[in-house]
Amino acid sequence: MPKLDLVGAINMTLAQEMARDERVMLLGEDIGLNGGVFRVTDGLQKRFGPERVFDTPLSESGIIGTSIGLAMAGMRPVPEIQFEGFMGPAYDQLVNQAARCRTRTRGAFTCPLTVRVPVGGGIHAPELHSDSPEAIYAHTPGLKVVMPSRPRIAKGMLLSAIRDPDPVIYFEPKRVYRSFREEVPEEDYTVPIGQAEVINEGTDVTVITWGAMLFDCLQAIDHMPDNVSVELIDLRTISPIDVTTIADSVRKTGRAVVVHEAPLTAGLGAEVSSLIQEHCFLYLEAPVQRVTGFDTVMPFYKLEKQYLPDPERISRSIEACLAY
Amino acid sequence: MPKLDLVGAINMTLAQEMARDERVMLLGEDIGLNGGVFRVTDGLQKRFGPERVFDTPLSESGIIGTSIGLAMAGMRPVPEIQFEGFMGPAYDQLVNQAARCRTRTRGAFTCPLTVRVPVGGGIHAPELHSDSPEAIYAHTPGLKVVMPSRPRIAKGMLLSAIRDPDPVIYFEPKRVYRSFREEVPEEDYTVPIGQAEVINEGTDVTVITWGAMLFDCLQAIDHMPDNVSVELIDLRTISPIDVTTIADSVRKTGRAVVVHEAPLTAGLGAEVSSLIQEHCFLYLEAPVQRVTGFDTVMPFYKLEKQYLPDPERISRSIEACLAY
């Protein structure tokens, strides 16, 4: 089994799925010869040709809008948006068009497309290259949103996304792109959309997170006193949320901390917190805590460390939650 | 004091502020001779001329993007987006440009603009004319978001918005536009952004809502048994949320129901619910309830009544919350 990083896993998966299904095609800015600014599509244009790996003009609404047409006409487009900060111009096509295609036509038309987007901060990138807009798209019925944070899972979820009959936003936490490798099976396998994963079992408190924050949470947990038993959940799918896994855990632990990069207010942490409260009210021994980015614009990188939750902030909050 | 409906109150306020401050100007589709599709700007072009009440081309990003430039250069633009469903093309300019102008330049540039947008369902309008995207903009640091639901308050909040040094989205619940009149003072007065209002005092349960849902909540409460005492809060400002007013109330009642039109998941109800839980954990006698639109696309109008929370759904939830 090859040991791959996140970039490698996604690259291999795209190649395999393109080989398997000729309806699958890629489009986006600089994804061809250049292989994408993160090299995720490296070598794919060479292998599959410039028609199936298409370098678009600088035009995000165009990328998503034509992908919708391609999907309606039976293709399986996998557009890339270069950074999450450039989803803005495509917002309308995603939210008001792709997400509504099925319901607007009572199923006569569907829109099976998978939008790949690098997401999140921590890589010393310029402005608009470090945001976390997942909550926006979680508030959009008709879309599915996933954010795998490890190579092996990323492959299975990407195959699920491409084969899904509805539009999926596939966020790739860019801080993880090259951060580690793991064995990724070469066979065809899917990891279902809509299921969270218990990463560490524990009994005292449940920590729920997703994306690159998973690794900060792991660090935070590593530094907790030995007598503290933390259950860590990687949400993996942003929408629909796997409330069962979360609620089962919190009914056991009685305490919960949600961790994400995006700003606090109206972030996905609010939804997770509300769901816990609704499903586990009588089990809760402390208010659900949210450890998140501040309600500020994501700063330029000199201050990004101050903005992003770090292991210290996370563990302080876990401790406070436990001490309540 | 004139008795005005919501349309009349906003119209009068715009006229007064344009007369007072020559930097104030309006721009949008069909706002001139036609007076806007809801007639909110009726007569203003005649009075202030086509330069200050400018009919734009069909171009929402253009409307917001040029408003940003106008604001940076010292004007006080009040753009109109014809329906909330057409904010999509302007999303990028609003969220990634207007909202970030101050922070990106450390205050050297600011962006004082007020975006007027009719919002919400219930008027038998076509697709994309009945949505409630307020949570999206509440998740955008740098923006303020308000949604007054009564003529008198609407005037004061509009003046606050136009005079605010930062960008404000001013949502106008279109179902209320012509639904009733009340006395609106002709004098100059402001109603601060960021303050909720207790509409009915009560002791058993707190209902928090905003926009047109206020009136459904009032109806629901009217039909509650006499021995139930409901405290009703009109949030008025979506961002920043007035957590003090909410928390003070819930500490008193111990129970809360949040009501809004937008879909449940990652809606503003989640934020309100989380805040209550965080601020009133030990006071809560029941889980905070969310009575909202379903996690579906807003349907075409034959089913919109089934989609929108109605007094019956609201009162059933209040009862269940009380019975917990």
Next chain:
Amino acid sequence: MPLKTVYRGEVQYLQILDETGALDSTLASGTLTDVDVQLLYQQMIICREFDETAFKLQRSGRMGTFPQNKGQEAATIGAARALTKGVDYIVAYYREAPALFHHGLPMQNVLLPWMGDERGNALPQQLSMSPQCVAIGTQTLHATGIAWAFKLRKDPRVVLCFLGDGATSTGDFHEAMNFASLLKAPIVFYCINNQWAISTASRKQTAAETFAQKALAYGMSTIQIDGNDLFASFKATRDAIERARNGGGPSFIESLTYRLGDHTTADDARRYRPAEELEKAIQRDPLIRTRKYLQDKGLWSDEQQAKAEERAKSIVHDVVGVATGIEKPSSDDLFDYTYAQLPPSLEIQKQTRRTDSLGQDPTQVHLQPRPVEQQERDAVAHG
């Protein structure tokens, strides 16, 4: 050569059947036969009747809003006639009912969305047309994507994409034109310049002398035509379709016509539109012109007219019967088309018709599939 011309572009204007009903027979040759014109004129009559009836439906409270095609029939039907049925694809916005009818769309399908019913948009795939599009300009990108798919599959189909004069101001229009041109996609952008976008006159939409010249920005073939001229609309579209089918890439057509009605039934054009302008436009009504042509050629009588009008009434009457008689949609429909398969939480909302947690049956929360590890192992094993 320090100052030299590096680009020249121009726009031609095409008219074949003029305002008086006179035909340029050279240009007309190989376009529409007498029988064609008779047939299309009858369709125009039906569409006009359809528009008038829809207006009344709205006024009597049986429909929300309706945008009439009135005055644009020659443009719309002429263009539609140039397509090969069931092969070429129509992407319309919301004012081109006549084109859709021409290609076989049951008329109630146009009424239903305006009566608040998605089911009108449930078009059979073999009709080769997309659902109506409310968000101005967005459809130009979908159309380009569909044409792109045809090209990728080497399927010799062409897309006819309608858009309004107002739509040319949207960013999406620009991006679509650019993509289409770069891709040499088999698509024809047919711009209905009906002089108005709600209350915005087309001269306030752009400072360009013509809308047709906008295509020059993309190096795209372009033409301006008299849109009230059935022949010109047919010929310009057919030529563009053929060019596209033969790999010649996309084209743009600016079709000059006039919106004789209000923008929609929610609009009152008297607020902003000079009465004289409307008067003049009524003189140029394409139905009058087409009828005059047929009559002058002895191809149409007052009797035929009376019969056609009667037939139109009866057809439209029946359609209204179907549209208004249709059962209210089940409120399950609200949920069922959000995804191919509803996620558990939405399934619960559907079952309980509630979003508050206490109204829901907590046992249903366990509708979720097996634990992840298990599934993954299965998947790897059987994948």
Next chain:
Amino acid sequence: MPLKTVYRGEVQYLQILDETGALDSTLASGTLTDVDVQLLYQQMIICREFDETAFKLQRSGRMGTFPQNKGQEAATIGAARALTKGVDYIVAYYREAPALFHHGLPMQNVLLPWMGDERGNALPQQLSMSPQCVAIGTQTLHATGIAWAFKLRKDPRVVLCFLGDGATSTGDFHEAMNFASLLKAPIVFYCINNQWAISTASRKQTAAETFAQKALAYGMSTIQIDGNDLFASFKATRDAIERARNGGGPSFIESLTYRLGDHTTADDARRYRPAEELEKAIQRDPLIRTRKYLQDKGLWSDEQQAKAEERAKSIVHDVVGVATGIEKPSSDDLFDYTYAQLPPSLEIQKQTRRTDSLGQDPTQVHLQPRPVEQQERDAVAHG
């Protein structure tokens, strides 16, 4: 006249100082004096040095990403020279440092944002220039809005808006061009066609023969120029600025140049750019051409060159000192510019540096102002 031409447009190409350093003195007359050229050439040397140094800063880990202007100096500085300092307004994107320097921007202000520091964008208003813009195309609308404000206030100022070839594919560019043209706004859109948008060659950005012809879509004045020709860039811009100032409305300039460096320091152009193409472009380096012109005219010596290079090194060295020596921003800065006045909840986040409720001081939640009724009454009373 059934088929007639209703529109004709064309694009002229302007070159004054050719590749060999020869000047067309007729076209050059009334443009740049010898002293001007000497001065601008020295600025070009400084900017080139700035670019090389910034590159090294990034490579040594002291900067995140940096986009060099290298190769585009004549275009950028020539255009900037055509503005009246402190009057006309520059809206740049991120690659036009030389234009900003020319108008007095301290050089560290360009470095700081790329070093992750917003303070570089805190430009004094009197410089009449906007902060750098990362989101491609968005600035064209801001620029149009600024020009609109000037027009509304009858302020005889003109905006020079830079954009790249890639930016012309964005919807915002289209909407800006349309607004500007409709408003007859005093603005000049200066399109740096450096042949590349990251790895996308300009012929993959549009199928149009020239970028200049895009302006025809809006009925806007347009020209294509040799962007490596200081004289052409100056003259085309000056003419456009004067036209705008005199109420003649906006113009578009396509300035043909070449990005000699990588897209940014995060890019490796060798992955996608033929080496021969770069070789050829290096031959056309504007610094070589300008120096040749000056030397041929006896206006520049090797000695002056050496001195200028030395001076450039020393200036840039000092700038780097300032930029790298600046104190780290206070983490309060993270909060303080979100709004003019922080809302209570954000104030608490700032005080506690936490978002979890248990980490916050609950008493601080009561930072809120007086009850609403009270305030309203006050407001009405004193308003």
